[in-house]
Amino acid sequence: MKELLRKLTETYGPSGSEEQIRAVISAELDGLVDSYSVDALGNLIAFKRGTGSGKKVMLAAHMDEIGIIVTHVDKKGFLRFLPVGGIDPLTLLGGRVAFANGLSGVIGVEKLESRKEAPGIDKFYLDVGATSKEDCPVRVGDTAVFTRPLAEVGSRLIAKAMDDRAGCVVLLEVLRQLNDSPHDVYAVFTVQEEIGLRGAQTSAFGIAPELALAVDVTTTGDTPEARVMAVSLGEGPAIKVKDSGMLAHAGVKDLLIRTAEREGIPYQLEVLGGGTTDAMAMQVTRSGIPTGVVSIPCRYVHTNSEVVERTDVENAVRLLVAVLGGPIAL
Amino acid sequence: MLLGELSEAFGVSGQEQEVRDLLYHAVKDLADEISVDTIGNLIACRKARQSAPHGEPLRVMVAAHMDEVGFMVTGIDNGGMLRFAPVGGIDARVVLDKQVVVGRERMPGVIGSKPIHLQDRDEPGAPVKFENLAIDVGAGSKDDLEGRVSVGDVVAFKMRFCVLDTNPSGLRAVMGKALDDRAGCALLVELLKTDYAFDLYAVFTVQEEVGLRGARVAAFAIKPDVAFVLETTICDDLPKKVDTTNVTRVGDGPAITIRDRTVVADQRLVRLLVDTAEQEGIAYQFKSPETGGTDAGAIHLVQDGVPSAVVSTPCRNLHSMANLMSLADYDETLRLIRATLLRLGPEDLRR
Numbered sequence: 001m002k003e004l005l006r007k008l009t010e011t012y013g014p015s016g017s018e019e020q021i022r023a024v025i026s027a028e029l030d031g032l033v034d035s036y037s038v039d040a041l042g043n044l045i046a047f048k049r050g051t052g053s054g055k056k057v058m059l060a061a062h063m064d065e066i067g068i069i070v071t072h073v074d075k076k077g078f079l080r081f082l083p084v085g086g087i088d089p090l091t092l093l094g095g096r097v098a099f100a101n102g103l104s105g106v107i108g109v110e111k112l113e114s115r116k117e118a119p120g121i122d123k124f125y126l127d128v129g130a131t132s133k134e135d136c137p138v139r140v141g142d143t144a145v146f147t148r149p150l151a152e153v154g155s156r157l158i159a160k161a162m163d164d165r166a167g168c169v170v171l172l173e174v175l176r177q178l179n180d181s182p183h184d185v186y187a188v189f190t191v192q193e194e195i196g197l198r199g200a201q202t203s204a205f206g207i208a209p210e211l212a213l214a215v216d217v218t219t220t221g222d223t224p225e226a227r228v229m230a231v232s233l234g235e236g237p238a239i240k241v242k243d244s245g246m247l248a249h250a251g252v253k254d255l256l257i258r259t260a261e262r263e264g265i266p267y268q269l270e271v272l273g274g275g276t277t278d279a280m281a282m283q284v285t286r287s288g289i290p291t292g293v294v295s296i297p298c299r300y301v302h303t304n305s306e307v308v309e310r311t312d313v314e315n316a317v318r319l320l321v322a323v324l325g326g327p328i329a330l
Numbered sequence: 331m332l333l334g335e336l337s338e339a340f341g342v343s344g345q346e347q348e349v350r351d352l353l354y355h356a357v358k359d360l361a362d363e364i365s366v367d368t369i370g371n372l373i374a375c376r377k378a379r380q381s382a383p384h385g386e387p388l389r390v391m392v393a394a395h396m397d398e399v400g401f402m403v404t405g406i407d408n409g410g411m412l413r414f415a416p417v418g419g420i421d422a423r424v425v426l427d428k429q430v431v432v433g434r435e436r437m438p439g440v441i442g443s444k445p446i447h448l449q450d451r452d453e454p455g456a457p458v459k460f461e462n463l464a465i466d467v468g469a470g471s472k473d474d475l476e477g478r479v480s481v482g483d484v485v486a487f488k489m490r491f492c493v494l495d496t497n498p499s500g501l502r503a504v505m506g507k508a509l510d511d512r513a514g515c516a517l518l519v520e521l522l523k524t525d526y527a528f529d530l531y532a533v534f535t536v537q538e539e540v541g542l543r544g545a546r547v548a549a550f551a552i553k554p555d556v557a558f559v560l561e562t563t564i565c566d567d568l569p570k571k572v573d574t575t576n577v578t579r580v581g582d583g584p585a586i587t588i589r590d591r592t593v594v595a596d597q598r599l600v601r602l603l604v605d606t607a608e609q610e611g612i613a614y615q616f617k618s619p620e621t622g623g624t625d626a627g628a629i630h631l632v633q634d635g636v637p638s639a640v641v642s643t644p645c646r647n648l649h650s651m652a653n654l655m656s657l658a659d660y661d662e663t664l665r666l667i668r669a670t671l672l673r674l675g676p677e678d679l680r681r
Contacts, residue, residue, distance in 0.1 A: 015594070016589055016594035017594075017597075038681055039634060039635055040634060040635035040636060040637050041630070041635040041637075043635075069589070069619045069620060070619075071575050071618045071619055071620065071621075072573075072574055072575035072618060074573040074574075075573055080574060080575065082619065082620040084620075122574075139616075140575075140588075140616050140618055140619070141588035141589070141616050141619050192594060195594070198594075198630075198631055201631055202631055202633070202634050202635030203634070203635075205633055205634045205635075206633075206634030206635070
C-alpha cells in the first residue's frame, strides 16, 4: 500500500489538469473492476457489478491536488501566479514546484516592507531559471504542483497530495478486496474538487446513486495550539457528522458507526469547522442522495508535507469493505 | 450597424426585453426553431444542414448574454432624488457624473457628485459608496415622480455607440456601453448565417451578470454535447508601473480562456481553437487565468457535465460606461469561432 501511495502522491495532477494522475489510476484498475470510463469533465468512473440484490453506491475520492497557475511572464522571465485551490501564501515561502513536463521552479518573494503581516499572493513569483520572456519555457496558463517525495517515519507517511491520493488508494484497495458485494459500486476518482467540487457534481448527476460516500482527508486537533477538533492521528478513520458544507445523512452516519462497532474497527467522530468535501455536492444532486463521508485524519493539510497514519488508511478500507460487503438499510 | 443598435438598447439584468426583441427580429429568419424560455433566454436553433459523417448530429450550444450591468432604484427621497444600488458588479467610482436612463419611461438623469469646490481637503481621496450617491432626474419633489418612477425600476448607463477609428488597417476601435456582452450577441447573430454539420443552439442568455442564471437553465433544457461562450473580456493594457499581467491586450486578437474563476475550459476544445487559429492564420492570445467568470461556469456543470470553452474579444473599461474594443479583434473573433465550429466533429471530443 505504501508503494501505491508513493506512486499516486508523487504524480502530477492539479485541479483541471488531471490527465497524468488519471492515467496512473486507470492502470491500477485493470483486473479490479468490470469497466471504467471517463466522463465529460474528466472524472474516472470505475464500475464493479454486485450480485444484484443491493443498492447503486457511489464512492468518491478526488484525483486533483492543489497547485499554482502562471498568470504572467515578466520581461526578465520570472513568473507571476495564482493558486489553484486553497493555498495559504505562508506555505509558499521557499517552496519548490514542478510543471507537467517535470520542469522545476522555485518560489521567491518580493522584499517585505513589514515582517508583521503575511505577504499576499501578489508578492510571490516563480523562478524557473529563465532570463527573459523569450527564453522562458513556461507559458501563461501552465500549472505546477508542490514537489516532495513520500517519506515514512514509523507508521506515519508524509507526502504532498495525501489530500486526496490517500482517498484514491482507499478506493483502489476497496475495489481489490470487495468480493460478492450485493451492491453495484461506482468508484469515482473525481476531478476539480479543490476548485469547487465540480467533478463530483456532474458525476453524481450522471450516476444517480442511491447512496454516496466520499473518502477524503480531514484535519486533526492533536498538534500544538491547534484549533479544537476531536480527531487525532492513529485513532481510526473519522466518520463525518458535519463540516462547513454538509450534515452527513444520519442513516449513513449510523450505518458507518454500527458497522465499525460490529467489526471492531477503531473510528472517531468528526465535526470539521472549516472545509468540505465532494459529499457536499453529491448530497444535493438531482432530488438528493443519502451521503456520508469516511475521513482519513491528516496533519498539515494543504501543505507540501501532509501526514497520515498507515493504520487509519487501512482501517478506512476495512470499514468500507465491511459496509459494502453486506445489505444496507438506512 | 447591429452592434451599435444592440449597444444602445436598454437591457439591465432581469429586464432584457428590449434587447431580446431586437435580437428576435435579427435571427427569426435564420433559425428553424425560436423560443423564449421561462426565465427569458432567447433560444434560436439552426439544424444541421451539412450531413454529419457519423450518426446523430452533435448538439452545440453557443451562448452570449443579453444583459448589461446597471442599477436599480431602491428609494425615492422627498426631494425627488433616486437612491440606487448596482445590478451586477460595478465599482462605485466609475458611476460619478455618468448619464443614465431610468425605468419604463427611459427618463434621462445623472448620477450626482459633489463639485470639487464643496469638498473637504481630504474628500477627493475618500472611498465612494453607492449609499452616498443619488440619481437626479430633475424632479422638483417626490410627487413629481408619482406613477413614473418606482422602487425596483432599473437604470442603465446612457451612451451613444461611436466608431473611433475608421482606418481599415488600424484597430478600428469602437466605444459604447454594454459591449459586454452585446458584442458577443452580435457575433452570435453572424454565426447563425452559416450552415454547420451539427444542430446549433444559439442562446442569448439573461441574468449572466447577477449569477449566470439564464445560461444554467437553458443548458439544462438543451443538454448540449459541447458549449462555447462568446464574451468580451477584461483588458488592462494601459501603461502601468509594475510588470504584471494585462489579462488581455486590445489588438492582439481573440482571447482564448484557459481557466477563469468559474470554469476550466475543456482542453480538447482549447486545442481545437488553437489549432484552428494557427491553420487559419488568426492571431490570438490567451486570457490570463483565474480572472472573471462567464456563462460557461454554469453551463459546464449542468446534468452530467458539458465540455465548454470561452472565446472573447478584449475590451477596455468593462463594467463601466464607455467600453472600448477593436473591430479588428472582433472580426478575428468571429473568424476564429466560425472556423472552429466548421471543423468541430465528434472526434474532437474523444480522449
